[in-house]
Amino acid sequence: MAELSFTLNGRPQALTVDSGTPLLWVLREQLAMTGTKFGCGMGLCGACTVHLEGSPIRSCSYPAEFVNGKNITTIEGLAPSEDTLHPVQQAWLEMNVPQCGYCQSGQIMSAVALLESNQRPSDDDIDKAMSGNICRCGTYPRIRKAIHRAAELSVQYYQPNNAEAGAES
Amino acid sequence: MSLSRRNFIKSTALLGGGIAIGFNLSACSKSAPYPNMSATALQPNAYLQVTASGEVILQLHKAEMGQGVFTGITTLAAEELKMNPALITVQHAEFHPDFRDPEFYVMITGGSSSARLSYEPVREAAATVAAILKSAAAEHLNLPESSLSLLDGKVVHANGETAFADLISIARGMPAPTSVSLTAPQDFKYIGHYNQRLDARDKVTGSSQFGLDVQYPDALTAVLLRSPSFGGKAKSFDAIAALAKSGVRAVLNVDGAIAVVADTYWQAKQAASVVKVEWEAGPLAGVSSDALRAERHSLLDTESGKNVEEKGEQSDARGETLNALYDVPYLAHATMEPMNAVAVVDADSIQIWTGNQAPDIALSAIADATGFSREQIRIHNQMLGGGFGRRILPDYLVEAARVAQLSGHPIKLVWSREDDMRGDFYRPNSSVKMSATVDGNVVTSLQAKVAAPSIMGQFVGAVSNTLLPQWLPNGLHNTLAGLAASSDPAATEGLVETGYQFPYMRTDYVMQETSIPIGYWRSVGHSQNAFFMESFIDELAVRTEQDPLQFRLNHLTADSRRRAVLEEVATRADWGNPLPGQFQGLAVHESFKTMVAQVVSISIEDKKIKVHKVVCVVECGLAINPDIVHAQMEGGIVFALTAALKGEITVIDGAVQQSNFHNYEMLRMNETPDIEVHIMASAAAPTGVGEPGVPPLAPALANAVFAATGQRLRQLPLKLV
Numbered sequence: 001m002a003e004l005s006f007t008l009n010g011r012p013q014a015l016t017v018d019s020g021t022p023l024l025w026v027l028r029e030q031l032a033m034t035g036t037k038f039g040c041g042m043g044l045c046g047a048c049t050v051h052l053e054g055s056p057i058r059s060c061s062y063p064a065e066f067v068n069g070k071n072i073t074t075i076e077g078l079a080p081s082e083d084t085l086h087p088v089q090q091a092w093l094e095m096n097v098p099q100c101g102y103c104q105s106g107q108i109m110s111a112v113a114l115l116e117s118n119q120r121p122s123d124d125d126i127d128k129a130m131s132g133n134i135c136r137c138g139t140y141p142r143i144r145k146a147i148h149r150a151a152e153l154s155v156q157y158y159q160p161n162n163a164e165a166g167a168e169s
Numbered sequence: 170m171s172l173s174r175r176n177f178i179k180s181t182a183l184l185g186g187g188i189a190i191g192f193n194l195s196a197c198s199k200s201a202p203y204p205n206m207s208a209t210a211l212q213p214n215a216y217l218q219v220t221a222s223g224e225v226i227l228q229l230h231k232a233e234m235g236q237g238v239f240t241g242i243t244t245l246a247a248e249e250l251k252m253n254p255a256l257i258t259v260q261h262a263e264f265h266p267d268f269r270d271p272e273f274y275v276m277i278t279g280g281s282s283s284a285r286l287s288y289e290p291v292r293e294a295a296a297t298v299a300a301i302l303k304s305a306a307a308e309h310l311n312l313p314e315s316s317l318s319l320l321d322g323k324v325v326h327a328n329g330e331t332a333f334a335d336l337i338s339i340a341r342g343m344p345a346p347t348s349v350s351l352t353a354p355q356d357f358k359y360i361g362h363y364n365q366r367l368d369a370r371d372k373v374t375g376s377s378q379f380g381l382d383v384q385y386p387d388a389l390t391a392v393l394l395r396s397p398s399f400g401g402k403a404k405s406f407d408a409i410a411a412l413a414k415s416g417v418r419a420v421l422n423v424d425g426a427i428a429v430v431a432d433t434y435w436q437a438k439q440a441a442s443v444v445k446v447e448w449e450a451g452p453l454a455g456v457s458s459d460a461l462r463a464e465r466h467s468l469l470d471t472e473s474g475k476n477v478e479e480k481g482e483q484s485d486a487r488g489e490t491l492n493a494l495y496d497v498p499y500l501a502h503a504t505m506e507p508m509n510a511v512a513v514v515d516a517d518s519i520q521i522w523t524g525n526q527a528p529d530i531a532l533s534a535i536a537d538a539t540g541f542s543r544e545q546i547r548i549h550n551q552m553l554g555g556g557f558g559r560r561i562l563p564d565y566l567v568e569a570a571r572v573a574q575l576s577g578h579p580i581k582l583v584w585s586r587e588d589d590m591r592g593d594f595y596r597p598n599s600s601v602k603m604s605a606t607v608d609g610n611v612v613t614s615l616q617a618k619v620a621a622p623s624i625m626g627q628f629v630g631a632v633s634n635t636l637l638p639q640w641l642p643n644g645l646h647n648t649l650a651g652l653a654a655s656s657d658p659a660a661t662e663g664l665v666e667t668g669y670q671f672p673y674m675r676t677d678y679v680m681q682e683t684s685i686p687i688g689y690w691r692s693v694g695h696s697q698n699a700f701f702m703e704s705f706i707d708e709l710a711v712r713t714e715q716d717p718l719q720f721r722l723n724h725l726t727a728d729s730r731r732r733a734v735l736e737e738v739a740t741r742a743d744w745g746n747p748l749p750g751q752f753q754g755l756a757v758h759e760s761f762k763t764m765v766a767q768v769v770s771i772s773i774e775d776k777k778i779k780v781h782k783v784v785c786v787v788e789c790g791l792a793i794n795p796d797i798v799h800a801q802m803e804g805g806i807v808f809a810l811t812a813a814l815k816g817e818i819t820v821i822d823g824a825v826q827q828s829n830f831h832n833y834e835m836l837r838m839n840e841t842p843d844i845e846v847h848i849m850a851s852a853a854a855p856t857g858v859g860e861p862g863v864p865p866l867a868p869a870l871a872n873a874v875f876a877a878t879g880q881r882l883r884q885l886p887l888k889l890v
Contacts, residue, residue, distance in 0.1 A: 044829060044830040045835075076375050098368070105375045130838040133838070137804045140807060140838045
């Protein structure tokens with residue numbers, strides 16, 4: 001057993017976990033945050049992607065103890081409010097990206113991390129950042145378009161003085 | 170009493186593939202209460218209700234697995250209710266007899282039939298609700314019905330508007346009209362125009378609920394240890410070490426598998442890894458996929474098989490004979506969401522929460538396994554994290570119900586990716602001898618002889634025990650399975666009724682008896698048979714020194730739908746004028762009543778196939794939601810590229826060798842080509858789009874590889890030498 005305290009989507013969490021438990025299962029089972037998905041358990045598909053201090057990690061194979069004292073962001077923590085989506089989510093909606101939708105939390109978390117480090121990604125940049133995320137429904141062409149669209153929306157999103165800050169949904 | 174008199178199989182007619190068999194479920198009452206029945210709602214049919222507060226609720230009788238029924242079927246209802254589809258509340262329907270598919274006779278999502286078979290009944294159900302509401306408003310307002318119209322959940326009239334909520338108590342006393350008229354296609358406001366996805370917002374915020382996301386109070390998590398080789402059962406097990414692990418509640422033998430029950434998934438997995446099990450070898454011990462392929466090749470030489478189609482006179486098959494042997498391997502569905510189910514078993518009821526494509530079949534399977542009656546079981550369907558045919562099978566629901574029943578706990582059963590990869594019902598492996606005779610430069614015959622296991626034989630054998638009366642002797646079930654198997658239309662669909670015109674045409678099927686479990690995989694028999702047919706057609710074009718497009722057009726009738734999509738795709742892709750360094754390949758295929766043609770552009774780099782672009786033309790009748798049609802073609806193409814370039818499940822000693830995405834790889838973003846989709850304009854009723862994007866891709870790609878390298882690759886996945 002291990003004591004675990006970390007910040008999840010801006011809120012402090014404290015709980016006891018079995019040593020070695022991957023972060024994914026702590027999120028999904030102990031904290032009932034089910035937006036982050038289980039796909040492969042080996043870090044091969046990206047469905048479980050969350051952010052550790054803003055960088056993407058595969059939570060299915062990341063021991064929960066390692067996030068002690070750190071900041072974790074999941075899909076549930078992206079949107080600034082109930083009515084306003086993150087620009088990446090907004091772009092996903094505009095492009096009708098999801099089909100079954102199961103992989104999309106992980107896709108979106110990878111895309112957000114990409115855009116935070118690279119505001120104008122090229123197609124090659126997108127290939128590099130997104131090829132760790134599998135989509136069995138084959139939404140890749142739309143994900144690519146949505147990332148380019150999100151880059152446009154993000155210019156407004158990250159400039160709070162702009163009247164169009166935030167993306168109405 | 171004879172089989173035919175009992176009318177066990179209502180239909181074995183094939184409707185363009187998919188599940189072609191129906192069962193007579195005589196025990197079910199026709200007067201079952203409608204789902205989500207409410208004493209205060211207007212509810213004239215199983216599909217729709219308007220609550221006392223005016224909320225319009227649609228029971229979605231098809232499973233949403235990405236193919237778009239959540240939006241498409243809601244759009245059909247919205248059209249007749251004259252309301253924005255987004256204003257309708259959609260619930261996943263529980264089983265009801267009225268939701269049984271008129272062609273398959275069970276409540277099922279498959280065969281790319283949802284849009285086609287919902288097009289009239291859902292609009293009629295909505296038009297009935299609309300008519301009753303108008304009658305109620307006419308009485309309530311004392312105005313002629315002709316002066317009233319519906320708009321976004323209200324009745325609009327000369328004096329203003331009236332909310333549905335104010336009409337429900339009157340409407341509930343109104344008789345349903347005996348007939349309704351449907352909106353004319355030229356007046357459609359939403360059908361053919363609506364371009365949103367109603368399930369998208371929840372899917373981008375992570376709030377959409379899949380089976381694995383269901384929370385049930387005090388449910389324990391179970392993982393199962395199954396026999397390494399198919400069909401084997403546990404003889405004995407030692408759980409001493411497992412029971413000492415944190416959080417473990419029970420380890421028990423459940424119908425030959427070992428269930429490890431714990432507080433959390435991780436605890437169950439850790440404990441499962443230290444359970445020692447002695448397995449009894451299953452019936453497939455010793456079986457390998459290589460040996461099965463060799464056996465099929467031998468069957469093609471030694472067995473005449475069953476004739477499936479014959480056109481023209483054999484004597485017309487003149488000239489030199491060409492033979493080509495084609496092969497495809499087993500494939501896994503690999504849905505992103507592994508199989509799972511929550512089961513709660515009480516003294517007199519079972520409740521299941523899961524994502525499943527065929528709740529009707531699952532109800533019977535669970536009843537059969539648990540001793541409960543169908544009426545005591547409820548299945549609460551959820552969003553499916555991919556289906557592709559895998560979730561037609563009820564195996565994982567049955568497992569969850571049995572673990573819950575035997576352990577005495579509410580159970581969340583979770584399959585690992587490894588369980589999923591090794592416990593699938595696979596796309597059959599298949600070998601085909603394609604033959605033609607060529608007289609000068611004229612092809613005088615085209616023949617296909619298939620050797621493959623029968624999905625239907627396995628499926629009927631597996632589900633007849635649950636769907637047919639218990640008192641029947643077991644032998645009859647086997648007889649039934651045998652009857653179905655030897656003429657399984659899925660084995661040859663897409664090789665027959667191609668529309669191609671040659672003087673003599675013939676297709677035969679030899680059933681292979683031995684196989685690991687097989688099932689319905691996105692586009693079923695078409696997934697391999699299009700590869701065989703459209704690759705060989707390309708071979709014939711080359712042999713007769715004709716352009717592959719022109720060769721096809723030369724052997725199609727003037728009014729062929731195939732001709733129309735071919736001509737369109739040739740124009741759209743600039744056929745015959747590839748970009749410098751690139752090579753084109755072409756294929757066309759009809760499946761599930763939809764016609765699709767594709768042109769693939771590739772180059773060869775370091776002996777590897779690089780796919781640059783796929784241009785796709787689809788003719789699917791009226792597109793209810795054109796953007797979803799585009800998405801299904803795009804997705805089908807990516808799905809098919811995975812199969813054509815990477816997909817192969819191999820078997821050694823009765824066990825699948827692949828386990829996860831490192832050795833059963835999926836196409837990824839960096840390998841995905843540009844995809845351009847064009848929908849042929851049509852006013853005809855909608856046909857399927859979930860599957861038909863898949864079949865033409867592999868042959869179009871293989872034909873492009875031939876154009877680039879001169880290598881005719883007759884096996885999938887494609888491997889350059």
